[in-house]
Amino acid sequence: MGKAKKVKGSQCFRQRLLLSTLSSTRITIDDIRSDDMIPGLRPHEISLLRLIETVTEDAVVEVNETGTQLKYKPGIIMGGKNLVHNCALSRSIGYYLEPLVVLALFGKKPLSIRLRGITNDPRDPSVDTFRSTTLQILKRFGIPEEGLDLKIESRGVAPDGGGEVLLTVPTVKTLTAVHWVEEGMVKRIRGSTFSTRVTTDFEHSMRFAARGIFNNLLPDVHIILDHRAGSQAGKSPGYGISLVAETTTGCYMSADTTVSCLRTDETGEIDVEKKERLPAEDTGAEIASWLLHEIEKGGVVDSTHQGLLFILCASCEPDLSKVRVGTLSPYGVETLRNIKEFMGVQFTIKPDPLTGTVILKCVGSGLVNLSRKLS
Structure with a gap:
């Protein structure tokens, strides 16, 4: 190991940790929010470090007292089965999935891990998007379909979470280079709505509005309802929608959002001055339009x-x-x-x-x- 690479600030935290681990490069991150009212690492960043320690061996993590400096020496990626990680509730499980799935590919053993926390929020891609879109992108690089899966055991929205997913990732020797430039034409739209601890009316409204936008454009639109009750509904009320467009050349484009009925702000405090919530049909129409906007931009x-x-x-x-x-x-x-x-x-x-x-x-x-x- 050479000397540590020095970087500053809190931006791209996940990526820096991921790339540092993949390339076996030690890093020192200074000035992590040193000028903020609440300086240092956030709960989700500390949780991500713990998660990396769970799936690797011999990683060394040193954080100074104020949390404004991190020294990280990557370990060996192990993978392993029946692992469990409780994600911090300041970000959703989607925040942890992207770096985790890439690391797991280069592990010693295939990974199977339960992640608990928030499954859907407006900030990170939802677990639905991960399942419908992210996993499809991975398959392009020669990752076997068998053993690559995400099961949504229970839903959880902010602020209290209560969701749980089971991620399994196979290992690869190397990734296959891609020549991927043809976007193709959109041939179908798939999607799902969900609701936890609220009536299914929200789901019907979102679905109806989204379909209304797509039906003028293509016939093959299918949006399923995924209402969860009891222990599968997590601890907080909310609802959301996740849509994916599939093209003739096997590209997947996604858009999603979630409405938490008890919103919290950055510090985890309940947001008392809640912004007026849009009606559910507006949420459905907004995400359908956002997906069309993504398709219009082009790209695979x-x-x-x-x-x-x-x-x-x-x-x-x-x-x-x-x-x-x-x-x-x-x-x-x-x-x-x-x-x-x-x-x-x-x-x-x-x-x-x-x-x-x-x-x-x-x-x-x-x-x-x-x-x-x-x-």
């Missing part, structure tokens, strides 16, 4: 999945990957910087003025899972 993934797409391309065998995305999202741009810094992989970026999309190419870093037993 939606904007929330750009970061993951680039990390997968950079982790591939040392072969050329070529992908098309819509407008580069700020998160996508940050990811490209972090990949260059940690993995030494630089993408060439070429705008395609005809379509308003961007073509990116890179040669993978040739990440190999050394601990995986050769079958």
Whole structure:
């Protein structure tokens, strides 16, 4: 291990930890919210560190007293079965899933882990989106379908969570480079609505409004209702919708949101001056329109999945990957910087003025899972 890479601030925290672990690079992060009213690491960031310690061995995490400095020495990715992690309730399970699934691919053993907490919130991609879209993107890179799954055992919304999912991820020796530039045409829309501790009327309204927008455009629209009751409904009332468009070339674009009936603010305090909530049909129409907006931007993934797409391309065998995305999202741009810094992989970026999309190419870093037993 060389000397530690020094970075500053709290942005891209998950990515830095993920890339540091994949590339076996020690990092020191300074000035973590040092000027904030509440300085230092947030509960979800500490929880993510604990999660990484759960799936790796010999990782060393040192945090100073104020939580404004973190020293991290990555360990060996182990994977393992019947693991359990209680996610902090300041972010949803979606926050933890993206780095976790990539790490798990390079583990010594396949991973099966129960994550408990908030399954759906407006800030992070929902567990539904992870299941319908993120897992489909992974399969492009030669990850076997068998053993790659996310089961939603119970739902949980903010502030009290109570949701639980079971994630299983197989291991790979290497990832296969992709040539993925054809978006194709949207052939069907799938989706689901859910409600916990509120009436199903919210679901019917969202579904009806979303269908109203899509039905003018294509016939194959199917949105299921997933009302949860009792122990499967978590601890707080809420409802939400998750939609995915599937194209003729096997691309998946998603959009989702959740309405928590007891909203909390950043610090976890209950937000007393609640903004007036939109009627449920407006929520349905809004997400349907947002999905159309994502499709219109073009590209083979939606904007929330750009970061993951680039990390997968950079982790591939040392072969050329070529992908098309819509407008580069700020998160996508940050990811490209972090990949260059940690993995030494630089993408060439070429705008395609005809379509308003961007073509990116890179040669993978040739990440190999050394601990995986050769079958």
